[in-house]
Amino acid sequence: MSKPSPLNEKLVTLFGGSGFLGTYVAQALLERGARVRIASRNPERSFSLKPLANLGQLQFARCDITNEASLAAALDGADTVINLVGAFDGNLRRIMGEAAGNMAALAKKIGASAFVHVSAIGADAGSPTAYASAKALGEAKVLEAFAEASIIRPSIIFGKDDNFLNMFGQLISMAPALPVFGPDAKLQLVFVDDVAEAIVRAAEDPTQHGGKTFELGGPEVLTMLEINQRIAAAQGRSPLFISMPDTASAIFAALPLTPMSSDQWTLLKAGSVASPDMPGFKQLGIEPKPLGLFLDKWMVRFRKHGRFGAMAGKQPD
Template sequence: MTNASPLVTIFGGSGFVGRYIARRMARSGWRVRVAVRRPNEALFVRTYGTVGQVEPVFANIRDDASVAAAVLGSSAVVNAVGILAPSGKQTFEEVQADGAGRIARAATAEGVASLVHISAIGADSDSESDYASSKALGEKLLIEAFPGAVILRPSIVFGPEDQFFNRFAGMARIAPFLPVIGADTRFQPVYVDDIAKAAEKAAMGKVEAGVYELGGPEVDTFRGLMERVLKVVRRRKWIAPIPFGVARVQGSIFDFLSRMSGGLLPAPVTRDQVTLLENDNVVSEGAKGFAELGIEPVEMAGVLEEYLYSYRPYGQYSDITESAKHMKA
């Protein structure tokens, strides 16, 4: 890897989505700077390329100086930072709104050619959800500072390290039922590496500026997705719909307990997340998406089988065990 290779800085490059983008950019021959708050916990990204090609560095997107230092010398910048719930100084406004604007201003000042921002379907300035409204404000601040940016809005993301399907598969292993808030809410799950493909193209200047909503080839309800999980992990559990009224009360209680513990007791579900679940999370009619990017999104079935098998009664040996039972019968 030579110094002539272009450099991309990926904020949040060790996170769930960011690491896939980092891996793809490294394979394309780029030098990759993974900008994170805790570089020592991101050393694994070095294995994505040759010696010295991928390096984690310190950056706090709440601080102008550290963001400016992280983008220094970069040809492209990707912002893959996002939080599902606030914690201490890591608030929705600081991280998803002001942080996005700060990165865009630094990219403009540095003369960066391409800026890619990972947002979310449902980003809406008028939303009652702080998560969704902060995502919308982040997009606004980003475009004001860097009009030529590419914004990617994925639906719920799945992949080996996801916190959605893994969470419920784990619950199915020990709980007598699966609690579901918004059983009829629709989602359009998107494979994490498909988002990385889109980000890679955008970072390399192969995508027109604008907003792209990314959803997989299948739309299903929350209940339907849980039925898929149970089928893959081969467990029979009752899917228990929780009314929104009850869920809002639960979310408020969990929020209070989390605040009182200083974040030591993370909320299983927050009031803000309940608000999000009241709306479908699918690609808007007429929105640009994978088709305009020249990418054919991957279906869920094969991928879920690859990483949820460990939650089956006999894990990786489930097929052998079940086959043996049939032979005895």
């Protein structure tokens, strides 16, 4: 019989737990026997987790993290706190910076034993983008209030139900030719289950992992063009990819109602690769999984005729 997790029966408040990553972190916590309180503006989005929890193991709290009273209510009685909140719109310094610091200060005040704050690779106080500078502010505010906090900086996270692979998968399935913005940008895509496991392991052992910043990237570095090519190959398609020059990409991102903002373009161009000088998956005892392990299976629904169609160059059985 395996040894119980240190989180077993402990109350973990999971801020931002109703989002893409939050669903996976919540599952990892529930599997360890933790009591999970999902604090979110829209907690009903995570009601699908109910069948995975035992009676009394899962609680939902509507929370505005920019309101101190709301934060305090969500933190009441918590032993461990995990912050996953991220945004590209709104007052980012308030949402991802100041609110994160207030969260950490309240967690310290109530005597929480662990605090895990999820940031992003590229967090930089001197960045011209509001996103990266707000992420850096959040890290600084959290560590100022809770010096033993663990900071987790993942690269772009992929999963079966993500908004990254599925967006490009949909576009590739619909068009014979597609522009590729930032074709040479280097990305170290990281599997959502691996990131969730890393977050929970950091929370399980604050003595070993507290006060450290971890950068998490998958086992391979791919360019944006290579990622598009792999998605197309998994669909059995051969579209024409048109590498867009930086000037055209910047103009496109600056236009209203486009799917990419100027900040997102700047971040994409900079790439997202974990620093070899920072602690990462290895220090957390995790072997990250490659994109190729899943892509063919996930892209089946985008193939011509789906499961009933033949892959390009292959004959049906």
